[in-house]
Amino acid sequence: MSQPVLYSELPWPEAERRVREGAPLFLPLGATEQHGRHMALGTDLVLPTAIAVRAARRVGGLVLPGIAYGNRSQPKTGGGPAFPGTINITANTFSLIVRDIICDLHRQKARRIVTVNGHYENVWPTIEGIELALDAIGRDKARDLTILRVDHWDMIRKETLERVFPDGYPGIELEHASVLETSMMLALRPELVDLTQAVHDGPASFLPYDRYPEPPAEVPASGVLSLTEGSAAEKGEWLLKDCEDGIVNIVNREFPSG
Numbered sequence: 001m002s003q004p005v006l007y008s009e010l011p012w013p014e015a016e017r018r019v020r021e022g023a024p025l026f027l028p029l030g031a032t033e034q035h036g037r038h039m040a041l042g043t044d045l046v047l048p049t050a051i052a053v054r055a056a057r058r059v060g061g062l063v064l065p066g067i068a069y070g071n072r073s074q075p076k077t078g079g080g081p082a083f084p085g086t087i088n089i090t091a092n093t094f095s096l097i098v099r100d101i102i103c104d105l106h107r108q109k110a111r112r113i114v115t116v117n118g119h120y121e122n123v124w125p126t127i128e129g130i131e132l133a134l135d136a137i138g139r140d141k142a143r144d145l146t147i148l149r150v151d152h153w154d155m156i157r158k159e160t161l162e163r164v165f166p167d168g169y170p171g172i173e174l175e176h177a178s179v180l181e182t183s184m185m186l187a188l189r190p191e192l193v194d195l196t197q198a199v200h201d202g203p204a205s206f207l208p209y210d211r212y213p214e215p216p217a218e219v220p221a222s223g224v225l226s227l228t229e230g231s232a233a234e235k236g237e238w239l240l241k242d243c244e245d246g247i248v249n250i251v252n253r254e255f256p257s258g
């Protein structure tokens with residue numbers, strides 16, 4: 001497919017035509033959040049946007065401008081608010097942004113929407129935003145609309161995780177700024193990663209409860225919740241390929257006419 005994939009670069013008649021023809025619309029959901037001393041604040045938007053672009057090229061889709069601010073970073077999954085650089089928005093605000101975008105796309109006859117999320121804390125606010133959009137549109141009127149919600153890490157196959165983590169996968173919550181994200185960023189945007197700045201003070205070992213307002217002392221000072229050791233561009237390419245293929249498969253299954 002050689003059609004342009006970035007929605008924001010199209011003139012309106014072209015956007016209108018592509019939407020009318022049923023192009024799946026990918027909405028990247030990110031954050032501006034610390035990702036250790038070694039990696040860029042925009043990682044959580046860079047990754048889902050790049051994955052969406054790769055998938056969109058294969059299915060004739062369009063990638064919408066992403067949401068660059070995420071629901072509040074939490075200590076156990078993103079380091080939390082104590083780190084300079086992170087800019088949080090509330091779950092309520094985030095879900096209303098998702099709701100408003102879906103409602104306006106539906107008003108403009110878009111019927112195939114795929115959210116591609118790159119920030120753990122966005123999961124439930126995204127679900128809430130989708131539900132609010134369905135309420136606002138009206139459940140009956142929304143029957144012709146399909147919204148697919150994807151967290152990119154869920155597309156990674158078990159076999160690939162076993163190759164990347166021969167000693168065992170620590171789980172996605174602890175993967176913040178760690179091997180998965182660092183490897184994918186090394187593959188995509190190596191200029192945004194500086195492994196010489198990586199500090200090896202993880203992995204975090206969290207207690208099975210949360211404490212407010214003081215974040216737990218168990219958050220590693222670097223902001224990396226697990227480990228960066230073993231990150232490599234080659235692994236990043238395996239991971240990105242899984243994410244791309246996974247989304248292409250989902251879109252082809254859910255939107256069979258293309």
Ligand code: ZN
Pocket residue numbers: 035043044118119176177181
């Ligand atoms: Zn991240």
Ligand code: MN
Pocket residue numbers: 031033044077078118119120121176
């Ligand atoms: Mn995040």
